[in-house]
Amino acid sequence: MAALTIRVEGDPVLRQVARPVRKVTRRLQRLIRDMRETMYAHDGVGLAAPQVGISERVIVVDAGSGFIALVNPKIVHQEGVSVDVEGCLSIPGVLGYVERAARVEVTGWDENGQDRRVEATGLLARALQHEIDHLDGVLFIDKATAVFKEEAVRTRQVAAPRGGDAAGEPEVFSSVAAARSDLHSTEGA
Numbered sequence: 001m002a003a004l005t006i007r008v009e010g011d012p013v014l015r016q017v018a019r020p021v022r023k024v025t026r027r028l029q030r031l032i033r034d035m036r037e038t039m040y041a042h043d044g045v046g047l048a049a050p051q052v053g054i055s056e057r058v059i060v061v062d063a064g065s066g067f068i069a070l071v072n073p074k075i076v077h078q079e080g081v082s083v084d085v086e087g088c089l090s091i092p093g094v095l096g097y098v099e100r101a102a103r104v105e106v107t108g109w110d111e112n113g114q115d116r117r118v119e120a121t122g123l124l125a126r127a128l129q130h131e132i133d134h135l136d137g138v139l140f141i142d143k144a145t146a147v148f149k150e151e152a153v154r155t156r157q158v159a160a161p162r163g164g165d166a167a168g169e170p171e172v173f174s175s176v177a178a179a180r181s182d183l184h185s186t187e188g189a
């Protein structure tokens with residue numbers, strides 16, 4: 001396994017519509033293993049193949065409840081609205097408020113080509129929507145209602161995100177700490 005280089009905003013691969021995967025091969029399984037390693041190496045919550053330069057419809061996520069790989073992921077149901085703070089490994093140092101569906105059901109294949117259906121709320125739902133957007137060349141800054149530098153949050157030049165963690169840590173700092181990951185939601189901090 002090997003951690004891969006993360007492509008950053010400005011790289012054309014991030015703006016391409018990724019190709020569907022026709023079948024699971026050993027090459028694809030190796031890609032998924034490498035994406036998994038890359039995501040964990042960066043304390044990420046999720047990663048999409050275009051972020052490592054591969055324009056194919058593959059995502060990996062781990063929102064704290066276990067690793068999930070999805071090939072050709074598709075949102076088949078969504079409901080509710082949730083607004084929270086996100087960041088992205090491909091846009092370092094930038095955060096923004098993004099409106100997402102509160103609950104989603106996503107279908108796809110797992111790394112062995114088996115059908116998989118994931119029902120998600122909270123951070124996992126947000127992560128899935130964020131990563132699937134990557135497959136369509138969409139970045140969170142395209143949808144964010146407010147975008148700000150991580151540094152501005154740290155120095156309290158902008159409003160702190162809603163919420164805060166149970167330990168009573170100032171919510172602004174809990175968000176910044178988690179913004180090192182590919183995305184962040186205060187509800188999953």
Ligand code: ZN
Nearest residue numbers: 088089090182
């Ligand atoms: Zn991202």
